[in-house]
Amino acid sequence: MAAASLYWCIYRRNWISSYYFLSLDIFQHKASTTLSFQNISIKSIHVNSIFFGLFILTSSFSTDADNSSIAISKHLLDSVITRIPFVKQVLVIPCILENNLSTVCYQFSFNSNPIADGPYCPKTLDNIGGLYNYDGITNPGFQALKRQFFESMENDGFDIVDDEGNIRISLPKNTDSEFNYCFEAERDDSLVITYTIPVFPTDLAVPSPNNTVFDMVGFTLNGIPIEGPAPSVINGAPLPDGGTGVAGNVPAIDPCGGHVDPSGYYHFHMQPETINHVLKKNNIYDVFCSNVSQDSYALLGYAMDGYPLYADKDLPGMTQTKYDQCNGHFGPTLEYPFGVYHYHASNKAIPNTPPCLKGASAKHSFSIE
Ligand SMILES: [Zn+2]
Ligand SMILES: [Zn+2]
Numbered sequence: 001m002a003a004a005s006l007y008w009c010i011y012r013r014n015w016i017s018s019y020y021f022l023s024l025d026i027f028q029h030k031a032s033t034t035l036s037f038q039n040i041s042i043k044s045i046h047v048n049s050i051f052f053g054l055f056i057l058t059s060s061f062s063t064d065a066d067n068s069s070i071a072i073s074k075h076l077l078d079s080v081i082t083r084i085p086f087v088k089q090v091l092v093i094p095c096i097l098e099n100n101l102s103t104v105c106y107q108f109s110f111n112s113n114p115i116a117d118g119p120y121c122p123k124t125l126d127n128i129g130g131l132y133n134y135d136g137i138t139n140p141g142f143q144a145l146k147r148q149f150f151e152s153m154e155n156d157g158f159d160i161v162d163d164e165g166n167i168r169i170s171l172p173k174n175t176d177s178e179f180n181y182c183f184e185a186e187r188d189d190s191l192v193i194t195y196t197i198p199v200f201p202t203d204l205a206v207p208s209p210n211n212t213v214f215d216m217v218g219f220t221l222n223g224i225p226i227e228g229p230a231p232s233v234i235n236g237a238p239l240p241d242g243g244t245g246v247a248g249n250v251p252a253i254d255p256c257g258g259h260v261d262p263s264g265y266y267h268f269h270m271q272p273e274t275i276n277h278v279l280k281k282n283n284i285y286d287v288f289c290s291n292v293s294q295d296s297y298a299l300l301g302y303a304m305d306g307y308p309l310y311a312d313k314d315l316p317g318m319t320q321t322k323y324d325q326c327n328g329h330f331g332p333t334l335e336y337p338f339g340v341y342h343y344h345a346s347n348k349a350i351p352n353t354p355p356c357l358k359g360a361s362a363k364h365s366f367s368i369e
Pocket of ligand 2: 313329331
C-alpha cells in the first residue's frame with residue numbers, strides 16, 4: 001500500500017472557482033482502489049481515505065455560475081473508478097464540451113490492445129475468417145467472411161480472389177491498384193489511448209448520431225475504443241478530409257466485432273458482449289466471438305458523453321421500460337441503484353451500438369500516443 005501523498009496548490013482570481021486535478025495510479029495499486037470521497041465541492045475537498053498515491057491540485061479556471069455547484073460524489077468516483085480495473089491513470093481535468101459548456105472531465109488512459117483478436121481474412125475461398133457488413137448488390141448484409149461473401153464481391157465486379165481461389169490480403173492502405181483486398185492491420189500493443197469524458201453528462205438539444213467511423217461511441221471497461229459503423233465496402237472508408245478511400249476493400253472485423261486500426265490499436269465497431277446473440281439473430285452460425293465473454297446484464301463501458309453503456313438487459317426482475325432513439329433510458333442499475341441514464345447494446349441490430357449519443361462529448365475526447 002503506497003503512502004498517500006496529498007498536494008494542494010490553491011490559486012484564486014476574484015470570483016473564479018477552482019478546479020480539481022486528480023491523478024490516481026490505479027495501474028500499480030489497483031488491489032486497493034477504495035477511494036472514499038465525500039463531496040468534492042468548489043471550495044473544499046474531503047478525502048476520507050486514500051490508499052495509494054494521490055495528487056490533488058486546485059487551480060483556477062473561468063467558469064459560469066453553474067459550476068459553483070460542481071460536486072464529485074463518493075458514489076460517482078467509486079462507480080467510475082472501481083469499475084474500470086484496467087485503467088492506467090485517471091485524471092479529473094477542466095474541459096469544454098461540444099456544446100461549448102465548460103465543465104470537468106475524467107481523463108482515462110489505457111494501454112492498447114488488452115485482448116486477443118482475429119481471425120480476419122480467410123486465406124482461401126474454402127476458409128472462414130471474421131465478419132463484415134457487405135453493402136454491394138449481390139447478397140448484401142452482415143455475414144461471415146467466407147466463400148459466399150467473396151464470390152458476391154466478384155459478382156459485383158471486384159477482384160478480391162486470385163485465380164487459385166486465394167483471397168487477396170493486404171495491410172490497410174489506400175491502394176489504387178487494379179485489385180481489391182481484404183485488409184488486416186498489425187497490432188501495436190505499446191500505444192496509450194486516452195479518453196476524456198464529462199464527469200457530469202449534459203444533454204444536447206438534439207442527440208448526436210453515430211453514423212461513421214469518426215463518431216466515437218465510447219470505450220469498454222478495459223479501454224478498447226467503440227467506434228461508429230465500420231466503413232462501406234462499395235464506397236470505401238470515409239477520410240478525415242471528407243472524401244472517401246478506395247472502394248472495394250474489406251477492412252475485416254473479427255468475430256467479436258473489432259479490428260486493428262492502421263496505427264495499431266484494436267477497436268470495436270460492435271459491442272462484443274452481446275454479439276453472439278446478434279450473430280444468431282442474423283443467421284450467422286459459422287463464426288462466433290470467443291475473445292470476449294458474453295454477458296447480457298453487465299456494465300460494458302462508458303459512452304463519450306459520460307453515460308454508462310450496458311449490455312442488452314436490465315437487472316433480472318426489473319420491468320423493461322421503453323428505450324429512446326439512442327437505445328437508452330433512465331433507470332436503476334447494479335452500479336447506479338438510484339437510477340442513471342444509460343445505453344443498452346442491442347442483441348440483434350447491426351451495429352448493436354447506440355445509434356446516437358444523447359449527451360455532449362468533450363472536445364478533444366480521444367487521443368493515441
Ligand atoms: Zn475500424
Ligand atoms: Zn436499462
